[in-house]
Amino acid sequence: MKEKAAFHVNGYLGLLGAIIIGLISLWLMFVGFTRNFPVLLTIGIILSRNVNLS
Numbered sequence: 296m297k298e299k300a301a302f303h304v305n306g307y308l309g310l311l312g313a314i315i316i317g318l319i320s321l322w323l324m325f326v327g328f329t330r331n332f333p334v335l336l337t338i339g340i341i342l343s344r345n346v347n348l349s
Contacts, residue, residue, distance in 0.1 A: 316345075320346065323338050323339030
């Protein structure tokens with residue numbers, strides 16, 4: 296039973312981490328596009344491509 300509880304906690308932490316990384320990547324893309332910083336835009340795109348919500 297402890298294994299099942301640990302699996303759910305890890306799943307929720309993984310989902311929370313993916314959401315946080317997704318929001319950070321969206322912010323980086325927005326700032327990079329609006330302020331003409333191509334490096335931030337590129338980092339945001341790379342981060343957003345690496346977030347896997349499956």
